[in-house]
Amino acid sequence: MIPFHRPxxxxxxxxxxxxxxxxxxxxxGPKVRQFEQLFGAYVxxxxxxxxxxxxxxxxxxxxxxxxxxxxxxxxxTYTFTATGEAVASFGARPVxxxxxxxxxxxxxxxxxxxxxxxxxxxIPVHVAGQACDMDPLVCLARRHGLHVVEDAAHAVPTTxxxxxxxxxxxxxxxxxxxxxSITTGEGGMVTTEREDLAARIRRMSxxxxxxxxxxxxxxxxxxxxxxxxxxFKYNLTDVAAAIGIHQVHKADEMWRRRREIAASxxxxxxxxDTCTPPREMPYGTHAWHLYIVxxxxxxxxxxRDELMRRLxxxxxxTAVHFAPLHLHRAYRERFxxxxxxxxxxxxxxxxxxxxxxxxxxxxxxxxxxxxxxxDTLGELRR
Numbered sequence: 581m582i583p584f585h586r587p588x589x590x591x592x593x594x595x596x597x598x599x600x601x602x603x604x605x606x607x608x609g610p611k612v613r614q615f616e617q618l619f620g621a622y623v624x625x626x627x628x629x630x631x632x633x634x635x636x637x638x639x640x641x642x643x644x645x646x647x648x649x650x651x652x653x654x655x656x657t658y659t660f661t662a663t664g665e666a667v668a669s670f671g672a673r674p675v676x677x678x679x680x681x682x683x684x685x686x687x688x689x690x691x692x693x694x695x696x697x698x699x700x701x702x703i704p705v706h707v708a709g710q711a712c713d714m715d716p717l718v719c720l721a722r723r724h725g726l727h728v729v730e731d732a733a734h735a736v737p738t739t740x741x742x743x744x745x746x747x748x749x750x751x752x753x754x755x756x757x758x759x760x761s762i763t764t765g766e767g768g769m770v771t772t773e774r775e776d777l778a779a780r781i782r783r784m785s786x787x788x789x790x791x792x793x794x795x796x797x798x799x800x801x802x803x804x805x806x807x808x809x810x811x812f813k814y815n816l817t818d819v820a821a822a823i824g825i826h827q828v829h830k831a832d833e834m835w836r837r838r839r840e841i842a843a844s845x846x847x848x849x850x851x852x853d854t855c856t857p858p859r860e861m862p863y864g865t866h867a868w869h870l871y872i873v874x875x876x877x878x879x880x881x882x883x884r885d886e887l888m889r890r891l892x893x894x895x896x897x898t899a900v901h902f903a904p905l906h907l908h909r910a911y912r913e914r915f916x917x918x919x920x921x922x923x924x925x926x927x928x929x930x931x932x933x934x935x936x937x938x939x940x941x942x943x944x945x946x947x948x949x950x951x952x953x954x955d956t957l958g959e960l961r962r
Contacts, residue, residue, distance in 0.1 A: 581897065582896050582897060584899050588938065593822070597819060616630050618824075619769055619771075622737070622744070623745065625747045626747075626775075628769055629771075630767065631767070632768065634753055635755075637754060637768035638666035639814070641729045643780075644777045644784070645751070647700055649672055651673075652698045653673070654695070655677070656704070657921075658705075658928065658929070659731065661905060662731075663731050663905075675699070676911075681924050683712070684707040685704065686702075700727065701728065702717060704731070705731040709736075709738050709866050709867025713863065714748050714749070728750050729752075730749040732754050734870065736869070737831055738867040741863055751772045753768060754771070756768060756824060764823045765820055767820045767821075784812060785814040786811065787807065788808050789811070835868070838938070839868055841868070841941055844950065848954065849953070853879055854880060869937075871935045872934050874931040878962075881960050881961070882960050891953065896948070898936070904926060
């Protein structure tokens with residue numbers, strides 16, 4: 581079986597975790613700080629705050645801009661539910677937008693018509709590791725006094741016009757879940773250029789306390805603390821950060837391998853009339869967190885799901901990214917969305933198929949996936 585994903589964990593990560601376990605300091609401490617410094621430098625961000633998940637990163641970013649139940653936030657419908665639920669967790673309304681057919685990212689041309697006096701922010705999602713076209717979005721946000729909170733769960737190491745994703749919007753939320761381009765098992769990071777937002781996020785990630793455990797236990801600290809606000813329990817542990825430290829060190833190496841795999845897939849699929857490879861836009865570097873093929877349904881006798889079943893039978897793991905938010909029951913019942921509202925996202929969802937792409941894949945693995953895909957598409961061709 582070639583799985584859809586396998587994390588790239590090596591001896592350096594294992595040794596760092598063992599060192600952490602032997603140190604006696606397991607929760608947020610010196611290795612979290614080291615991880616924050618490394619990652620912040622990697623994405624050219626002035627401030628980086630490590631947290632327990634990408635969802636926590638989004639929630640803390642939205643809390644830092646003062647989101648409350650009276651507000652609205654513009655969110656692409658073509659994304660994972662975490663993007664929308666982070667908004668809904670404050671009682672605010674996620675206002676959904678359609679996506680572009682070329683990048684699968686939020687369509688900036690549809691955003692302005694969605695802005696109301698209640699709009700607080702817009703959340704562009706860099707789907708699969710392809711950067712959103714940020715200039716129009718940032719210009720629009722500045723003109724209307726909105727915050728830009730980037731969902732960069734897929735975007736390591738994505739760039740946009742020469743700048744790493746992580747320092748463009750007001751705040752950027754990253755995920756280090758097990759399937760992500762770099763991982764800590766579970767974890768996330770918020771980056772920002774603003775010291776005040778970073779300080780707020782750091783405080784609110786640990787109950788709104790005046791100081792974290794590490795600072796209180798250090799020689800310069802004090803064991804007294806005060807609850808300055810009612811926060812969350814979203815801090816990252818040193819055990820997780822120990823993995824992240826070495827994931828950052830080899831992030832470029834892992835990206836180069838994913839890029840090679842993507843190029844091999846694209847070369848094999850470009851001439852087919854049964855599917856369309858993903859497009860790489862000229863304005864930035866694609867992280868290739870996902871490789872999303874769009875199946876040409878009119879050319880086939882069966883749907884995308886049958887293609888997935890047949891690939892599975894041949895030992896190839898695949899996935900679907902994403903079922904648009906407006907098609908899920910929770911979003912229909914709570915916010916009144918309905919099928920048909922966002923036609924581009926729906927069409928992409930019906931055709932999207934994510935193939936395995938991870939650094940541990942051998943050339944033989946890539947060839948096997950490629951051949952299985954070509955053979956199965958051939959079997960299903962009209």
